[in-house]
Amino acid sequence: MSGLLAGGLYGLLALGLSLSWGLLRLVNLAHFALALLGAYLTYQLGAALHVPPWLAAAAIVPAFFLLGVALHIVFAYFRVTEFTSLLVTFGLTVILEALIQWFWTADFRRYETPYASTSLRVGPLFIPVLEGAACLTASVLALGTWAWLRFTYVGKALRASAEDPGMAAAFGVNHRGQALFLSGVSAAYAGIAGTFIALISTLAPAQIWAWVGVVFAVAIIGGLANPVGALLAGLFIGVSESLTMAVVAPAWAPLVSFSVLILLLVLRPDRT
């Protein structure tokens, strides 16, 4: 059960990554740095200025949307390719990590809220409010994004551009504008994920790297540009990890997602 809830957060993080990788052909490592930046901002706003987390999220989401747009303007200007994007965002991640460390130091930070200890009772189960909310948000966003990509013009156009940018442009698709928008959305998702990270876990700058492996694995397992797949893969990995923790030992949990990923890449390389 706790695995399912942790998996919701994986799914939420993988969502934005999967979108920009699958539809913009940009592997955005900085997604994690953005999420953690969002987490620290939530922490800062909450702990120092006593802004409630939902209000912090309301401020962070549009700000991150703009950040995502700005990032994509730079990428588009320099014609960053799928491959160089990995290197550039790698560098960007390190810069953001250093900045976070500069402002908030490398010490662990914990954002104490009353929500953290609240649980809802559903039948025989106790569901911690925060994890439950993260899971719910991830589900709503994943389904919403799926519907958006599937049924709206912009969604279809984005998918067409990912397949063949030249052809889509020939059919009058304004890829540039849509790509900016999608990049913004993806960054906004990172912001939302960040708020939940701040509420749920203890913060440290190096956490960025702890997320990278698992979430990449989740995004690939779920299938790129497949929001629902990302969510389901997140839940699957979350459950597998908590099973491993319970059955074997907590320290071995990181192996789960990588083993699944390696198996998947070797057995089904065409999936991605």
Place this chain on the structure above:
Amino acid sequence: MRASGGAVTVGLVAAAAVMGTLATVGLPAFYESFLYLIFSWIALATSWSLLSGYAGYFSFGHGAFFGAGMYTTATLTAAFGVPFLLTLPVAGALAALVAAGIGAVVFRVRRLRGELFGLLTLAVTFVLATIVLNTRIDGGPGVYLSGVPLPRLVKSPTGTLYLLALVVAVGTVGLAFAVSRSRLGTGLYAIHDDEDVAEVEGVPTYRYKLVAFALSAGIAGIAGGIHAMYVSYITVGETFSITVPLYVVLMSVLGGARHWLGPAVGATLIASSLYAFTGGAQAILGRAVVALVLVLVILLLPDGIVPTLRRRWWGRGRAAGATATPVAAAPLTLPSPPTGEGWVAGGAARALECHDVWKAFGGIQALQGVSLTVGPGEIVGLVGPNGSGKTTLINVISGHYAADRGRVLLGERVLTDHPAHEIAGLGVSRTYQIPRPYAHLSVQDNVAVAAMFGGARNGAAAAREAALRWLDFTGLGRRAHELPGALNLHERKFLELARALAAEPRVILLDEVLSGLNPTEIGSAVRLVRDIRARGVSIVFVDHLMRAVLELADRVVVLNEGEVIAAGRPRDAMADARVIEVYLGKSHAA
């Protein structure tokens, strides 16, 4: 690019000698450890570029191999009392073994895209770290090496480590230079630009990637072994951190990952600037600055410092000088294709035979029992509407696709189930309908790859000379030193031909060489095809241009929906009722 091997060797040895004597003089320990770090990074960055720079498979797993080396030395010296120097080869071998194991699995995966390889190697780093942390190898608290005796090669311990790192660094740079000039290096460069084409031209891509990966990891392992002694207390957190892959990628990309000297230049620059930012808050700032440099370099200088400088200062003069050499005046002494063993001498009336070849893609039957033969020195025109399976057949013959059923024979030899590079080596070469030159190799080197790996099997130097001859044969001699991007479509089609010919094949598969050419260019292409046949090469000629097919082909085979519907002399085959039906519709057939 062609700095002579002798000059480089002398330069490296001289640098090593100067730096080596410094160690015996007994520099202050501060300088020795500063230089040690630089050499260590040079070895790491240069070794990384062997696979990732040359072949373009970016690995983020260099930290894993470095760490494997560190823990090998640590475990062997601390727990088993093995002398330090003996552990270094073991560390290298073990790291190479890990890489070979990973490579053996992942390189089998066709179409493993570069960024997936990168992520996979990053994942391997975390997996290895988890294993080391949770087993007796480390177990959590870290390993102390302070009690391990360090052999005294010179007066001070830091001097000894400095000397070791120097040897490894110079050795690695020398190796990188040697590889860049060798068959291995040429093959890796070809893999970087277009792996499918490389394989079909005869480069054993799987083996080469594996060798490069193992070499690269092995050196990282040795460097790790030395580093274990340098730090003398190793922990999982420090060892398998993101620092090593980050810096190694940055140094190589900054200096120029495709050039043998590039990573060393990048390593020197970055390692020295890092030294300025050690300790406390400055270290954080330093990391941010280094990362910022990485971002800027990739955006502004995608080729790296060394190649950019070379182009700017030296490249122009060299290119001008090279075209001035009167290669065009050299007499055309082209070698004939090999004859003998089961070829013509065996009395076989066929050079190439396809027997009942089937191939399906998902639910689509692309080839349904295709049989055809090509005689020695014969031109067989392969025609049929779009989607009839012509290109698929070429892909099956050249080994790019495995046939589901049926056999392909070259002379008496069964080609089916040989990997594409072996088929190329046996004497089959092809051209692509849309030319696929190696974008980063000069026109001459494009042809040299084929001359090196195809049926001709030339050495590196001979292949470059042969390439010039074939370029003259196809009329591209003047463009030898340019990049393929500078050629127009017509020239690129001829470059495809020159590449196919340079392999000195017995059978050449021409996939729509004429499409997109204007009438004059078609005329010269047709003449060229005749010249090729005159040399005794068998040709399978795929084209839509009926006039040229009828003019050139001795026989015509007509494909429709993956089946041979007619075969015979050109006029007869084209007069066949079914062929007319396929091409013009039913009513005309009556």
